[in-house]
Amino acid sequence: MKVAPLSLWAKLVIRLLIVALGSFFVAIGWVVADTTAAIRSDLAGTEARISYQLERMHRSGNGNPPPDLDLFRQGAIEIVLVMAPGTCAVFDRRQVGFSDRRLCAGWNVFGEVAPGWFRRAVTGFVGPFEPIEKEVPIIGAADYHLRTSYDPVAAVTRIWQQVRIASGLSAGLAIAIALISALVVTRTLQPVSRLVRGLRALEAGELKSRLPRSGTREFDRIAGAIDDLAARLESSVEDRKRLMKRLFAVQEEERRNLARDLHDEFGQCLTAAGALAASIEGEAGRDKPGIAGDARAIARIHQRMMATLRGAFTRLRPPDLSEIGMAASLDALIAEWNASVAGRTRFELRAGEGLDAIPDDVAIAVYRVVQEGLTNAARHAEARHVLVDVDVSPTGRGPTIEVVVTDDGIGDEAGGFRNGGSGLIGMRERVSAVDGSLEIVTDRDGTRIAASIPLAAPPAQVAA
Helix, strand or coil: CCCCCCCHHHHHHHHHHHHHHHHHHHHHHHHHHHHHHHHHHHHHHHHHHHHHHHHHHHHHCCCCCCCCHHHHHHCHHHHHHCCCCCEEEEEEECCCEEEEEEEECCCHHHCCCCCHHHHHHHHHHHCCCCCEEEECCCCCCCCEEEEEEECHHHHHHHHHHHHHHHHHHHHHHHHHHHHHHHHHHHHHCHHHHHHHHHHHHHHCCCCCCCCCCCCCHHHHHHHHHHHHHHHHHHHHHHHHHHHHHHHHHHHHHHHHHHHHHHHHHHHHHHHHHHHHHHHHHHHHCCCCHHHHHHHHHHHHHHHHHHHHHHHHHHHHCCCCHHHHCHHHHHHHHHHHHHHHCCCCCEEEEEECCCHHHCCHHHHHHHHHHHHHHHHHHHHCCCCCEEEEEEEEEEECCEEEEEEEEEECCCHHHCHHHHCCCHHHHHHHHHHHHCCCEEEEEEECCEEEEEEEEECCCCCCCCCC
């Protein structure tokens, strides 16, 4: 299953979210590291303050005799007051062993105890906080030792509270950045939709449209390149139209010459052959029935060849549209098709008013489109009914001649249009040469050929 690619907007937003998420985790890591450093600093500061307090308490007793361990117990309140929250201290003499009196400062200021999963994660990441063990420099005394430690639950809880505060701020900031970035990206990428519309306009043949500038250098360069491409395409299309008009004019002239040569040479020969066959049949009479039968067979062949020749004349040389008019020419064409198919297909014409006033180049294009549509319906689509509708209608760009050929044939299986045959290509080129448009819809219900040609458009210059 093929997955549709993400849009540029989605890719940029996802990358911004990844950056924001990465920044969030970096901020959390920085908070954990900073709080860990603060804990170690508080531990060292507590050790220094306790040592100073013990020395001060000893001096307040005139320094004689040396301090007893009871001094640590008796001055517990004064010692706790100089301890940082979460720290603990034990004072002893090495010869006696550690005192069973352990002083700890409360750590309720840190708030709710950290959850178990966080304690395990921080312990695995940071590790335990090693206690500080140092001898206390008391004048006149020796072998006094102080152990200062940090309660592990208090340490993790302190980190937890800092992480909660920082994560809330970081998450809020990340969401705000993501939303603002999404809005900025959306606004920044707005010119892309205009560029796409410009390309779609080129695809639809709207070569005169030009793209507005957005004020962004990169997008403006793309818009300028598209406008240059449109201008070159417009020039190429105009040159192509002029060339196609010239080619079709030459083609029609060649068809007329070929039709004239066929009429003058081949037609006269067929006429002579028909007369000769009739003469042979008359000379043979009843005495030579075989020769008379051959003469009649030659006459039948002559009739078929003359019918074929008349059909070729019609296809090669249309009637003089400027003299007999478009409506009469199309009516004659429909009548010929109705006569040629012997009732197998019924052809019908609906012609509007004003058809005889259209320019010659448009008239010949309309005639050839109808001719090709009828040929496809009768020979390829196996249609039973074909309707030709030709009319001049007003539009926003002036009067337009609309040509529609509809049949009820086999549609999708119509060989003339299934693979874009030469007939379809010829119709498109003819209609395009006179600034028109052609639409062909074929399905199981039949085929519909619709051509729209403006009559008010300035004619293209035909190259000499």
